[in-house]
Amino acid sequence: MNRTVFTAVGSAVRYSRIAGTGGYLPARRLTNSALADQLAARGVETSDEWIVERTGIRARHFAAEGEQCSDLAVAAARRALEAADCDAASIDLIIVATSTPDMVFPSTACIVQQKLGVSGCPAFDIQAVCSGFVYALTVADSMIRTGAANKALVIGSEVFSRLLDFDDRGTCVLFGDGAGAVVLQASDTPGLIASELHADGRHVDILCTPGSIAGGQVRGDPTLKMDGQAVFKLAVGVLEDVARSVLVKAGRSEADIDWLIPHQANIRIMQSTARKLKLSMEKVIVTVADHGNTSAASIPLALDVAVRDRRIRRGDTVMLEGVGGGFTWGAVLLDF
Numbered sequence: 001m002n003r004t005v006f007t008a009v010g011s012a013v014r015y016s017r018i019a020g021t022g023g024y025l026p027a028r029r030l031t032n033s034a035l036a037d038q039l040a041a042r043g044v045e046t047s048d049e050w051i052v053e054r055t056g057i058r059a060r061h062f063a064a065e066g067e068q069c070s071d072l073a074v075a076a077a078r079r080a081l082e083a084a085d086c087d088a089a090s091i092d093l094i095i096v097a098t099s100t101p102d103m104v105f106p107s108t109a110c111i112v113q114q115k116l117g118v119s120g121c122p123a124f125d126i127q128a129v130c131s132g133f134v135y136a137l138t139v140a141d142s143m144i145r146t147g148a149a150n151k152a153l154v155i156g157s158e159v160f161s162r163l164l165d166f167d168d169r170g171t172c173v174l175f176g177d178g179a180g181a182v183v184l185q186a187s188d189t190p191g192l193i194a195s196e197l198h199a200d201g202r203h204v205d206i207l208c209t210p211g212s213i214a215g216g217q218v219r220g221d222p223t224l225k226m227d228g229q230a231v232f233k234l235a236v237g238v239l240e241d242v243a244r245s246v247l248v249k250a251g252r253s254e255a256d257i258d259w260l261i262p263h264q265a266n267i268r269i270m271q272s273t274a275r276k277l278k279l280s281m282e283k284v285i286v287t288v289a290d291h292g293n294t295s296a297a298s299i300p301l302a303l304d305v306a307v308r309d310r311r312i313r314r315g316d317t318v319m320l321e322g323v324g325g326g327f328t329w330g331a332v333l334l335d336f
């Protein structure tokens, strides 16, 4: 059987490539000290020193009242479209990775589509918590490779501030709001080289927001719950394994990685991953200090920061790694 695939871009094999990146952080920036002051007013004790030492976080951004996940997503998407030098009308697939959608339904991706003033192309959300962007990028890449799409907007957008229990100092100091986006388009050269996704639902309980809606009421507790130490242990193990596995798939080695962009949850997890992969921290893009953990937005936001400050350049090899609730994890290796 002839398996050759002839494509719209005119080559026998079709790949996907990032054409532009964008990011958006809400205007309201809260340093650790400012957050600590606010928490002290409700009798919750924390400090800049504790937060910096355990997590590397120094500040986070919180969305304004009424600012929705889709608003952040659209702002990041517009910047990615501008960087890719293309119109929203040329996009034929929209995927939003989020765990904090505007509504139960429709999807935030449909709301983003409406706010961008376009219609017709498929638009849907992916919910894989902090691994969401790596999941979304892998799905978009698959759709582009099969010819189901030519140019995709892939967005990670979160308003995690809405899920936080500000009486729980073990979690409320960790998260922030933001959005990152890429335009992923068909190409006759790679692009995305290899990726791998995983989940293990046996660990649902260690990181979850267990509330739900029924009969017009919130049922259960709709704030974020986390067993920090269990998450830490699982995260460092799977991030090493999935990076190695993706490198093997790609026929490359650790030495080929120019830049590592791990999910920005905690500097200690990133340092441990870099150590295991024998990468200097100079090759790791770190934005957790300024952004906190923005869940599905953290990787595309970090990518955008490093592209705009010209650390990541065309042709560089970049490893993206996500890990989060589910438990979910995955990695993408790409030539930028």
Ligand code: ACO
Pocket (backbone or CB within 6 Å): 045, 046, 047, 050, 051, 054, 055, 130, 169, 170, 171, 173, 174, 207, 226, 227, 228, 229, 231, 232, 235, 263, 265, 266, 293, 295, 323, 324, 325
């Ligand atoms: N300020 C001051 N003290 C605090 C705070 C705080 N914000 N939070 C907890 N403490 C106290 C605890 O009450 C405890 O006090 P005690 O010893 O008197 O009981 C002490 O600090 C130690 O608490 P632990 O929870 O054991 O602290 P740990 O060293 O494990 O650090 C942390 C907690 C930072 C959450 C860590 O477990 C971690 O980084 N886990 C990884 C989880 C993560 O990054 N999650 C992000 C989301 S998951 C994801 O994105 C993959």
